[in-house]
Amino acid sequence: MSTATQVPPPPPRPPSVWAVFREMPANVWSSIFRNPLPSNDLERASTSFTNFFLHIHPVKVHQNTLRPLYTLGLGLMSFFLYIILALTGVLLMFYYVPSTEQAYDRMLDLRGSVAFGTFLRNMHRWAAHGMVALVFLHMCRVFLTGSYKKPREFNWVLGVVLLLVTLGLSFTGYLLPWDQLAFWAITVGAAIAGYAPVFGKEIQFLLLGDANVGQEALLRFYVLHVAVLPAILTLLIAIHFWRIRKDGGLSRPAEAEVRPALELAPAEPGAAKRTYGLQGLVRGPLTKTGNVPDRSVFSWPNLVTAELFVLVITLAVILVLSLLFDAPLEEPVNVMHPPNPAKAPWYFLGLQEMVSYSAFWGGVGIPTLFVILLMVAPYLDRSPKGVGVWFARERLLANTVFLVFVLLNVGFIILGTFFRGPNWMFVTPW
């Protein structure tokens, strides 16, 4: 055969020892980051999908996604706060013991002699409060831009659950310092849970492991706070993000179609039946290439820079807050000496305020109703109009109803926080 006469190509020469060392940094670098810093569209695209951390991004995103005033970066801020919380939380775990005997002393040690202890606690505290606030604001953003509509209904439901889990995390963490503030806030909060009909007392007992807040409650709250709820939250965040991709990115206003739908050429008779890869089955706007004007941009660097921006802002704010304001640490727990008034954590003060009018309706009835209403909102509101625009005219009714609820809650929280004094009497804060 002719092949026999051909000279086989010379085997590649092993590089010289010098070259091995000289090229080592570059080799290591390129083995980790498979792409060079991108200089063309192909490399920009592959940057997104060859990097583990970046491949959660699509290769290209719609310009609307990058409009700062559309999303306000609230969801991402919440996520970054969660990362900060996880990191500082793990560091704090090294010093914390969930025991009524030791917890408060450990707080004193954190404040007194642990390196960076005060600062870690401050960061964890303010990031936690910030996360509750931002997740709530993120929900408001999603509602007010009508983004919960088809096909994002379930992601909205997940979002509501995420808000509840965030509240749960914050609430369980509130007890851990085991000072007067923590003890009585949880006592009040757990009492609100006890107002639920039929199972209220059982729920309260299950939560506290005892008739009162004590060692069992501390241990339960600790386990919930450091293991159970973070696991749930992480999983739900993953699904939340994954569904954003699957739902075709963030919501945006519908765009006028400029071209009629492509006419599909009839399949050639006799051509082998085509098998479709998974991607071929994906529905949604991104696969309709040519249907809409391409107003998408590459994720690298546009989306990544925007995210970096949000990260830097979030981190800077938390750091500055932690430097300026110390997380509160009140008196050690004194079961016989409740402060007057004993207040729940601020995000439950709206509930506590309502509880002061009616225990069942304020503490259980209305909040449950509100959560259920939130969850079914996308299934009640089936009109596809008004998506992707703040305060769309078509959504006047829905937005008004939602805002009334939100402002009432915020109003009650402000009332409960600043205008309630001893015996829950009305006081003015000035």
Add this chain to the structure above:
Amino acid sequence: MQLALAIGSFVILLVHGVVFYNQFFHDWERYQTAYFDQARGLAKTDAERAAVTGRSARIEQVIVTNFGEKRVDRCLTCHTAVDDPRFTQHAHPTKTHPYSEALGDVRRNGQWERRHKFADFGCTVCHDGQGRGLQEHYSHGEDHFWPDPLLGFVTQAGWRADYTPHLKGTVYMEANCAQCHTEENFPGTATVQQGRELFFKSNCYGCHRIEGMSDGTLGPDLSDGGKKFKLDYLWEAIDDPRANLATSVMPKFNLTTEETRALVIFLKSRKGKNLSETEIQRYRLKLTGGAELVQAAIRPVTITPAAMLEQGKDLVRDRACLACHKLGDEDGGIAPDLTYEGLLKEEDWLFAHFRNPRSTVADSIMPAFRFTDDEFRAMSAYLASLRPAPRLASAAETYRALCERCHGEKGDGHGTIAIYLDPYPRDLTKAGFMNSKPVERLAGSIRDGVPGTSMPGWGRLLDDAQINGLLDHIQTEFTRQPRRELKARKVPDANPVAMSAESAARGEAMFVRRCGGCHGRKADGKGPNSLDILPRPRNLRNAPFVHSTNDARMFDAILYGVQGTAMPPWIDYGLSVNDVGDLVNFIRSLNPEQKESQYARTD
């Protein structure tokens, strides 16, 4: 965006810089380094030199396990020189802790040796403060959340400015000395002992419980008052009892600053279990009621019949009766006037009232003090001897002198001591009530008083003309509406239903259904609606009152209501005369007649 990114990154960097700086340059490191430098300079012997060479700044801590809960005291981290006798003249924090024979320190071969070694005791056992902290603000307890700031050294920012000067001084540390040195005659805790004596002398024990010492129930339990309350709060509670709680019934005692300080120090030393007690000792203390202990502590006076009046007078003054009561010019502003007591009350009544105040006035807040019967008898005799002749020229003057303290300047029942009385003094401006009762009954109330309440019978002070004049005065000044002819009502003179267990049971069932909302299921006048009603519903377990009320009046009040109060006419709600008869029988069955006078002496 890039500018914002740059600024944001810079801020992040800056905060890190500050945080790291704070982390690596501590105050305590500077103190220790300075101490080492000075100690090296002062070192004369090899041993002294060796003690400081090679030492570098580090956190020094003493873990104290001998005294109650485990304590971690890091005070020596800043106060490095406490045991170095060469630093007596230096400034804090690197200063020698004083040596003193009073603290038990001894001098051997020219060297002081401490009785309370830091290695054994730490610092906070005596000084309080927060041993774990390493910043002055927190470790000295200046932060207002810390319950025990350095005793006698640190006053917190929120404390009342007029008290803070009183709250400093090493004398306060006696409260902590007394945690181990519990002997009453221990020389180091003389102030605690002074306070303990005052606690009994001023009758604090009558209202306050301290485990193993007293068993008063009217005021808060002070067994662990020193743990619960800070110096500032204790001082305020004694000096200005209503500052914290406007409705407090605690009287303001006439104490000097020194006495107040002694009491505060004594109370500060009450921390529940003290360090020298074992659990079993504490349990034994719990079992003793305190009566014998109190009587021993208040040093009973031996009463001699000859000097009885004089001794009674001294007792009334010494035992702080006038912290609440009025007598002549002295006025505690809480309890009734004793000036005319001899004209108003029998000696037997007084004695019974002393032994158990609620046997005569059902809802009196007066505590049962633990004096001996002899002492009570002397006091009763003294009070019964008080028979001054008041100058009562006009009805207005009479009202001012005798009535105003309870019924108020405007006759509306809000006199200065009214809030301490139960039942509340009658509101004389309520024409509905005043004009619906016959004049004879009103005059009777003034003349004979209202048994079971704080209204005394003025009959021995005022003659009928004066009483009628007083009523006229009330009518024109307060009630202000002319009396009208009262309609005759059909009321049986005596209960037509015979007293029987069945009748009382029927009455009880009806009472719970119809009356319990205001008068309470127990008929004690404390039903769920009672707080919204003035005058408050009558306590129907007030035996002296119920006995003094005849059937006709009860029928009248139930059937036709009491005008000017919340009591409705039950005849309109379908109660028959027989129903009311059952009710009256039920009420009477709650207040059985005593075989003999309950005021009779028991001996």
